[in-house]
Amino acid sequence: MARIFAYIPHRAGLADDCAAELAAAACKIDDAPATAVVTGWGPELDTVSESLRPWFAAVWKIAHEALAYPNAELVRQALVAVLPPAPIILVPHAHFGTDLSPGLSVKLNAAYVSDVTDVEPAGGAALKLVRQEFGGQVSTHVRCDISGGAVINIRPGAFKPAPAAATIGPVVDQSAKAGALKAGRRYLETVAAAKGDVDITKYPVLVSIGRGIQEPDNVALAQELADAVGGAVSCSRPVVDAKWMDKSRQVGSSGQTVKPKVYIACGISGSFQHLAGIKGNPFIVAINKNPKAPIFRVANVGIVADILEFLPALTHSIRQR
Amino acid sequence: MEILVCAKRVPDTSDNEIALNGAGDDIERDDLVYSVNEADNYAVEEALEIVERSGGTVTVVTVGGEEDEEILRRQMAMGARQAVLLSDEAFSGSDGRGIAAILAAFVRKGNYELILTGVQADDGAAQVGGMLAALLDYPFASLVTSIEVLDRGRLKISREIEGGNQEINEMDLPCVLSIQTGINEPRYVGMRGIRQVASVPIPTLGRAELGADGFVGDAAARVKRLDYFVPEAGTGAQMLNGSQEESIGKLIDLLKTNGGLP
Numbered sequence: 001m002a003r004i005f006a007y008i009p010h011r012a013g014l015a016d017d018c019a020a021e022l023a024a025a026a027c028k029i030d031d032a033p034a035t036a037v038v039t040g041w042g043p044e045l046d047t048v049s050e051s052l053r054p055w056f057a058a059v060w061k062i063a064h065e066a067l068a069y070p071n072a073e074l075v076r077q078a079l080v081a082v083l084p085p086a087p088i089i090l091v092p093h094a095h096f097g098t099d100l101s102p103g104l105s106v107k108l109n110a111a112y113v114s115d116v117t118d119v120e121p122a123g124g125a126a127l128k129l130v131r132q133e134f135g136g137q138v139s140t141h142v143r144c145d146i147s148g149g150a151v152i153n154i155r156p157g158a159f160k161p162a163p164a165a166a167t168i169g170p171v172v173d174q175s176a177k178a179g180a181l182k183a184g185r186r187y188l189e190t191v192a193a194a195k196g197d198v199d200i201t202k203y204p205v206l207v208s209i210g211r212g213i214q215e216p217d218n219v220a221l222a223q224e225l226a227d228a229v230g231g232a233v234s235c236s237r238p239v240v241d242a243k244w245m246d247k248s249r250q251v252g253s254s255g256q257t258v259k260p261k262v263y264i265a266c267g268i269s270g271s272f273q274h275l276a277g278i279k280g281n282p283f284i285v286a287i288n289k290n291p292k293a294p295i296f297r298v299a300n301v302g303i304v305a306d307i308l309e310f311l312p313a314l315t316h317s318i319r320q321r
Numbered sequence: 322m323e324i325l326v327c328a329k330r331v332p333d334t335s336d337n338e339i340a341l342n343g344a345g346d347d348i349e350r351d352d353l354v355y356s357v358n359e360a361d362n363y364a365v366e367e368a369l370e371i372v373e374r375s376g377g378t379v380t381v382v383t384v385g386g387e388e389d390e391e392i393l394r395r396q397m398a399m400g401a402r403q404a405v406l407l408s409d410e411a412f413s414g415s416d417g418r419g420i421a422a423i424l425a426a427f428v429r430k431g432n433y434e435l436i437l438t439g440v441q442a443d444d445g446a447a448q449v450g451g452m453l454a455a456l457l458d459y460p461f462a463s464l465v466t467s468i469e470v471l472d473r474g475r476l477k478i479s480r481e482i483e484g485g486n487q488e489i490n491e492m493d494l495p496c497v498l499s500i501q502t503g504i505n506e507p508r509y510v511g512m513r514g515i516r517q518v519a520s521v522p523i524p525t526l527g528r529a530e531l532g533a534d535g536f537v538g539d540a541a542a543r544v545k546r547l548d549y550f551v552p553e554a555g556t557g558a559q560m561l562n563g564s565q566e567e568s569i570g571k572l573i574d575l576l577k578t579n580g581g582l583p
Contacts, residue, residue, distance in 0.1 A: 102451025111543035184460035184493035193485030241503030262581035283579035302558030
């Protein structure tokens, strides 16, 4: 079996939440513990390297001033220079993994599989992986030939985090191998999300709308229900894409993280990016006319109905109490 | 600026329930409505808006078969100057790396400064754009939410990172960008527009014209889908059946119990 690596993003001296999940995924591929790889610059990189030691056989550290901000083009060059031939490297499937991994697989001449939710050896130089398609409505098994190595993006939250081990691995400084790093893409700055008129993170009840709301005029139906229960209206990505609600109302990995007591998902299919924004184990009510919508797999209570009919009736009944 | 947009025809999931076929080796495709992948449509609109501001032309390309011509015509009706179909028996069964190689061979035949893809296809893996960039040794950025053309062959772009924050980058041209949904408001395409381009010829290029490297085709694919299946429900939701009135009554009780009603 090829040697298994896990690329661990980090920020402000803290490793990505997925680090122990990647360690768990690596163990399902091969019994031998994986090697973590971290890139960066300065004391923060040393802090992160130390913190990862209980989960990995070794922590490979690549320090370079040009890697102070994780520019995927530069990180890719460093990884290609440092990794051995035909490696298996696991990467969290988030915005950085989307930037890094496809090009990394090309430069390593390795296979690439994105957004993997489960993995098992398939005998010989192959893995059997599980992915989802069509917004999670169906899953697929994928066979991946790893004879030339593989880059595998792991979905955050899909693997149960591995426990910390009693023996801790060494930090190995691989910086000297990284070579000169130069890219035609330069990081300039990060612009923080604009604050909206309503702070959806402050409400105990959220009436959250998705594509099923169909038209901007129908947003009022959700607002009336929110008013009746003392909550606010939030939404999923398609509603923001269509410009029907402000970006500050979006729940999900690219929007807000919310921790309400009750989350009423109306016409929301339930993509993993959306669910990633719902924390604190709220009571989830799902109303959707598609009985196969993935949201029903995670909700506490489900109702198969057209929200355009159901919401006004629910609001009316609540007001009549 | 010469802009190339790579697009794909996919089942429209907003209009379809996706179900498995009897054999479990594919989804049931007979009654599906197909359309251009949503993110790709935003990419075409973005290309058209850049050209409206700074001049140039937009070409749309797809890898597929005759049935894919409908999305190419739709993108021409939106305003793309030309469309090209890359089609060959030898291409079928290609994995993402293979598709990227076919597109790279096509790009090398032209003079494109900017190449756009959608961030991900509904049945895809968000992979072809990044692979294409690496094959061409062009810079790449994913999840792009705005593009500003600077002077001297550079772009200023923003991309979506966590928590609604935006990461601003400068890109040298030529480059490849994967476009996030919501970047713009794609223009409406009416039947009249489609009719106007109904007889515009769409050039088709195959392996002989393109070349392309050794990763193309079924035999070379290192990543292969084995089957489709419906994920286990876990505990799943308690479904409230019965009449709307009954469902609402039960739901109000549950909301009260769980802190959703004062």
